[in-house]
Every structure is written in structure tokens, then in C-alpha cells.
Amino acid sequence: MAAVQVSEAEKVYLMHGVRDGLRLDGRRCEDYRHMEIETDVVSNTDGSAKISLGHTDVLVGVKAEIGKPKPTVPDEGYLEFFVDCSANATPEFEGRGGEELGVELSNILYKVFNNRHSVDLRSLCICPGENCWVLYVDVLLLQCDGNLFDAISIAIKAALFNTRIPKVHISEDEEGGKEIELSDDPYDCMRLNVENVPCIVTLCKIGHRHVVDATLQEKACSVASLLISVTHKGMVTCVRKMGRGSLDPESIFEMTEAGKRVGKTLHAPLMELLQKEESLGKKRQKVGFLG
């Protein structure tokens, strides 16, 4: 992870601030930083989204390919995740430096998104046992300024919302051989239902309190954080304790409750925003990477 140097005095200042409910950038403990989302940013993907949360920048591309369903679940498609920690974000990621973090991130993304509660995996099925859609979700970290998980999860939700999978038709010849035909109309697409796709909320324990959306400085002051993924209904789909410290049982209950509350309030504005952006259609002003 990108490291920042925080002196003892700075730590004390920051921790005392959090104790009194004040943070360095003037936010309250359960506030997110300014967030900007843009979908459909990469033309070669089936769905893409870019998010910037403070100085954290994440780009997600979704590509759909036809593959073979897993033998244990013949009537479902699946998602594949790959997180690339670009050396642009910090020089530590150069070469194989970012690999460890990338694997850790993608493992958690599998747990959070690749299950039937979050995405309707059955809708990805083309022909049970033979063909299904495989969604390759590639995450690129462009800038790291803390709270990667939350940013990535929101970007994935936006990218999945934006994903258009071409409709296919299965025709059968006389010998029973099956053939997959792609529709001629490029606008004849299937959309995914992203309503249940969860968002991750990471709560960092600082002193006796916890903060949402910690920056790198704040993260350096915290020994343990709790990662909670919440759906729009407030169901908790994944909880992980991260970091080298331990947590008091009471604070865990407090943090899951706060995580649920924060996560729930995250979904409605996000969906509204995505729908609004889409309704603009061609009139939408593209911001791109320099915005």
C-alpha cells in the first residue's frame, strides 16, 4: 500500500480530532469525501466506469465473453476479477510490487460480488451446462489515497450498471448441433439488474471511534478496520476484519450498525445519479481523465 509518513505529533493531533468528531479535512466521522463518477469512459469495453473519491482514482472495465459454466452450477454464469495496481499510483507497485495487494483485493471482490445474492448469475446463462457469459471485471488503480475498497465497489456497481451484453439466439440444426447467433442490431442488448449489488463500507478504528472513508494519514493512525459490504436493503453480505490490531466486541457491533447505516444511504443517490447520467444520452458532456 502506498505509504505516507505521519509523525507522532501529527498522529496525536489527528486522533484527538477524531475523538472530538473532527477530521483534518473538515468532514464528520461518517462522511465520504467528494465523489465523482462517470460511466462509459472506455469504448472497447461492454461497460466501464471511473470514480474519483478524493485523490483515489479507480477505473473499471467490464468485458463479456462466452465461456463454459462451472460444472457445479451449470445454469449460472460467473464473474472474474482482476485488480491491477498500476505503477502510476505509487512507485512501490512497479514490477511485481503491487501483486500482493492486487490478489488480496480481487479475493475480496470475489467474495463480495460473485454470488447469487448480488448479481443475478442465472441471467448470464446462455445454454445450461454448455455456454454462459463470463464477465471479466478489470480494475485499474490510477491513484491511491486510501479507502480503495469502497471506491472499487462503487466503481464496479456503476460499471455493471453500464454493462450491455449483446443478445444471442440459439438455433438448432437437424443433427441437434447448437449454434449461437449474435443479433445484428448492436443496440439489441441485455442489461444486468444491479439493484442488489452491494457496496463496501470500510470503517477505520481510530482511538475509541471509527471513521468512514479514511485517507492515508488516517489509515496510518488506525490499527484495525472493518470491511462491511451492504446491499440497498441493508443486508450484510461480507464482513472482514483487516489490519494488525484487534477490536472490542462492543465496537464491532457498533461498527456493523454504522456500516449498515452508511452503506444503505450510499445506494439510493448512486442509482439516481447513474440513471440521470444515462437519461442524458448523447447530450452528456464527457469529462474523461483530466476533469
Next chain:
Amino acid sequence: MPVDTRRIRGPEESQSPLLFLAPDKVPEASSRQGVRANGDVRPVFARCGLISQAKGSAYLEAGNTKIICSVYGPKETERKDETDMKTGRLVCDFRLAPFSCMKRGAWIQGSEERDLSATLLESLQPGVCLHRYPRSQIEVNVIVLENDGSILAHAVTCASMALADGGIEMYDVVLGCALRQNGNTCLVDPSYSEECGTWQEGYGENQGCVTVALLPNLNQVSGLNADGEMREDTLADAVRTCMDGCHKLYPVVHQALTRAVKRKAPPPEK
């Protein structure tokens, strides 16, 4: 031994026959066939110091789940580039033996095992006084011989016993307990079939697995890992139940450690 593919005329693609078995149903409320109640942990057998070369080691058996753990070190750290040299480093290696599951696994560590290693490390770290071992690393190797559910939870317990047996300074032992939530019933310390169970068709509500690692004397949760879809209050209850389960394990671990210490340094005969 290389196999001559031309002599064995099998189909090109083959699938494990296990796929075609009817999946076991998760037993409904109070139907663990009367062997144990839903809130009971399986009887645990634990011993320390079975690997003579290692600094510390432990063996743990719960039902058919069998785990061996060995601890090596503290020794000089391998990674010199680490900026923070004031504290020691804990390195965890979690492996499932190829024959431990129903389906044969590979010897090479898969992504699931790497994930388990990371979780094990995060659960153990708060319990070890790493600041007492500057510039050094402690290696913890866990191998699961037989997987009959709740492997992560038992691996945590087993690894902390091995650390204690190796004389590594610790704040507290770390105990692990797992739970399978199935609707309104929860099964503590699930076996493998209970763990997967109707998970395959688990479209129901409140389905999930929770693993908690606890420092019992300090009453601190050092690891929490939950998957599935649960309401927040169910999750809180599940965590509480897991903590109770950990406390039930404590006497067994305590006894095994005292026994190992007595054997290493026999009390003076009067």
C-alpha cells in the same frame, strides 16, 4: 508416472462423480441426529509438541477435521527492504493437503489457501508480542490433513497453541470458532456437509458462514470473517454465539498447553 493417453480411451472431458451426488441437506433445527445440539462444538483433541525439529508445534482434531501446525523462529528476517524493523514479522502459510477434501487438490497453493493464510495472519497478529522480536520473523505453517468443516477457526486455535508451545511471547492465546447460519437456525462448529449444505441452492434469507477469532482473557476479537447474506442483527447474534463457542474451547487448550509445559520442564520431585 506418466500416463499413456492413447491406451486409455476415456472421453476427452471428464467430470468428478461427486458432482452427481445429491447434495446433503443441512439438518433442520435440532436435527444433528441427536449427536450434539446446534449450539455445541465438536469434542476437540489437542496436543502440543509433536514435531521435534520445530520450535513449537500442535495437533488439533475436531470431529474429522485434523490440523497440524508448526512454528519456526524467531530468525533473521528474509525481507531486508521492510522499512519497519522495530517489530518482528509473522509469516503464515496455510495449506490444505491434496487429499484433505473430497476432490483432490493441487500441491501448489491456490488463491483460496492464500486468502486463508492472510486471514490467519491477521487473526494471530494481535495476540503475539511482535515488538519483542525486532528484525526477526516467526514462521507459522499450518497443514490441514482432513477437512471436515470450520478449518479456518480450528487452524487459528491450533496455530496459537503452536506459538505458545514454541515459547513465543503472547498477550493471550487466540481461539477460533465458526458458525453456519441457515435461516433462523445457527449451527456452531459446522462439519463440511453442514458448511456447504444447501448452499448450492441457498437462495433463502439469512444464509452465511461466520468465523470469529477471540483473545479470551482480553476479550478482544482479533479476526472476523463473514460471508453470505445476513441481517445485521443476525450477524451480531452470530458473533456473540461464536464468542461463546471460543470460551468453550479455552479449557481444552489450557490443559494441552499446561501438559506440554510440564513435560518439557518436569516439576522438581520432592
